[in-house]
Amino acid sequence: MRRKNREVVKTEEIFDILLRCDTIRVCMQGEEYPYAVPVSFGAERKDESITVYFHCAKQGMKVEMLKNAPNVCIEGDIFYKTETTDYGITARYESVIGFGTCEWVQQPEEIRKALCLLTEHYGYRDYPIEKCAASDHLLVGKCVLKQVTGKRNLPQSKDVNN
Numbered sequence: 067m068r069r070k071n072r073e074v075v076k077t078e079e080i081f082d083i084l085l086r087c088d089t090i091r092v093c094m095q096g097e098e099y100p101y102a103v104p105v106s107f108g109a110e111r112k113d114e115s116i117t118v119y120f121h122c123a124k125q126g127m128k129v130e131m132l133k134n135a136p137n138v139c140i141e142g143d144i145f146y147k148t149e150t151t152d153y154g155i156t157a158r159y160e161s162v163i164g165f166g167t168c169e170w171v172q173q174p175e176e177i178r179k180a181l182c183l184l185t186e187h188y189g190y191r192d193y194p195i196e197k198c199a200a201s202d203h204l205l206v207g208k209c210v211l212k213q214v215t216g217k218r219n220l221p222q223s224k225d226v227n228n
Contacts, residue, residue, distance in 0.1 A: 074160075074216030081111045083160045083216050084118075085187065087142035092120065092168070092209070094128070095135045102141075103128050108183025116164065118209045119171070119180035129205065132168050138209055140164040146220070160218040164211035171206040180206045 074080055084090075093102040105120040118140055122128055132138070143161040150156075171177050178195055185193045 069217075072217050072219050074218055077111065077114045077116070077214070080162055080214055080216035081109070081116055083144065083218070084109055084116065084142055084162045086144055086160070087162070090118065090120075090140055090142040090162075092128070092207070093139040093141065094131045094168075095137070096127075096131050101127065101131055106184060106188065108180060108185070108187045110183055116211045116214055118164070118211065119183055120207045120209075121181065121184065121204045122207065124203065124205050132170075132207065136167045136169065138166060138168045140166070140209055140211065149221075156219060158220055160216070160220070162214065162216050164209075164214035166209050166211040166213070168207050168209045171208050176208075177206050180208065 074083065089104045090107050091102045091104050093100060095101070105122070107118050107120045109116060109118045111117075141161070141163050143159055146158040148155055148157050171180055181195050181198065185191070185195070
């Protein structure tokens with residue numbers, strides 16, 4: 067990372083940024099072009115490892131691409147504002163980029179766990195997953211991130227690194 071003063075290195079801080087993102091983008095390799103798609107997600111952290119879950123229909127471009135090439139790049143960001151500084155105009159933001167592999171979850175217990183993480187992420191901690199009518203018609207993707215980085219450019223009063 068070129069701007070080391072903006073780098074976030076601690077996994078717990080990177081995970082905190084990720085959990086504050088509304089949406090992430092799953093980026094994958096298509097036949098001719100890269101493909102990025104925004105998804106709703108849930109995530110968990112175990113020690114230094116971050117796993118991201120998302121759901122989708124059982125067929126479509128994303129499913130076919132991931133079956134053929136499961137390596138992914140996950141991107142999430144929080145944009146706060148732009149402002150002028152002594153050096154020009156800057157954006158205030160936090161972001162996460164992770165690299166890993168996506169697999170389709172097969173076990174019912176893990177599918178349930180993933181859907182619970184997803185509903186919790188959006189503020190429905192106690193929502194009964196059994197009420198999700200579409201749960202029989204979806205796939206759950208699991209992306210274990212092997213490498214993850216964070217970056218932020220916050221005003222001095224908000225910057226947790228200072």
